[in-house]
Amino acid sequence: MKISAIQTEDDLIRDALIAQHMDHFDAWWQLAIAWLEPPNLERGGWSGVGRWQLRCADNSTVELYVKRQQNHTRWSLRYPWRGLPTFMVEYDMLKHLRRQGVRVPDVVYAGVRDVQAGRQAILATQALQGYVELTPYCTADNMAAEPDLLAAVAHALQALHAAGIQHRALYPKHLFVRREHDTYEIAFIDLEKAKHMWLPAWQRLRDLRQFMSRLQDWPDSLLYQLYAAYMSGQGKLYHRCGWWWLRWGLKRLNKR
Structure with a gap:
């Protein structure tokens, strides 16, 4: 992949970048x-982010x-020899999910x-305006008192997976919430x-297990509420088998 360009559609930001030779x-x-x-x-290079x-x-x-990296690469069938910088993987995912209506x-x-030192990559994104990290709101007491928030999280996970994407680092700190x-x-x-899903039934459950593994103070009843809201519209057999696998997996991870 060869790219080096301003991507924003906001004329105010674009003009400011050009004026400052960015x-x-x-x-x-x-x-x-x-x-x-x-x-x-990791990955034989380095990768970091700053603000x-x-x-x-208009002042x-x-x-x-601003994310910068050098020789921090992920290999795939599409890029088997040199691989692709992980920030360009993220760039592709952000563009895809935005087209699918998922908030990113x-x-x-x-x-x-x-x-000469290798391959360098940069990805700059705008901070999410009005959003805050989900983690402080993700306690069992708060979620039990805010069923609309629990439903919003479940529906957002549905939308992510309906877009064909497995997050693969699906922790509360990587979800942000805004109340309107x-x-x-x-x-x-x-x-x-993140990656595109080839085995969606399996990969969706892997993401859910990863997310639930961080909800250590949640009782089973609340975990099931989240799962049931996420699984609305799915077949009964997949629903039941998925819940059994999640509970077994969480116990095996010593998270429950």
Whole structure:
């Protein structure tokens, strides 16, 4: 994949980037930002993310997350020899899910280049406006008191999987929530491990088990409410077998 371009459809952001000469790869690579956490050193390279405030012509600021990596690659049947930078995997997923109506961050800039040291990639996304991390709201007491939130989470997971995507890092910290009047909206972040589903019945349950494994204070009755809301419209046999497999898997992981 060869790409190096501003991606945003917001004219205010685009004009600000061009005015500040942030329309080419090296400007993003040299941008002075601090890592939000130590870079990931797996996959034979490194990968990290920082936060940057972009000032626009109207003196407003836009918060961006800037991801940079070098030689941090994922191999696949489509890219068997050199692989694909994991941020470009995420870029593809973000574009696909947005087309499918799943809420994800807006891509502002994406780029890949080959240098003597290897392959470098950048992905900049706009912070989700008005959203907060789901984790603090994901306690058993809060979810029991907010059935609409539990239903919103279940329906968001349905939408993600209906789009044919397995998240593969489906933890509460990677879901964000925004309340609009009496309804909740859920968005997904960190999709660099995601993949298209080839065995959806199996991969959906793997995602659900991964998510439920972090809900350690939830009683079985509440877990089942989430599962039943997610499984609405599915066949009875798949529903029953899926719940049995989830409960068995969670016990095996020593999470229950």
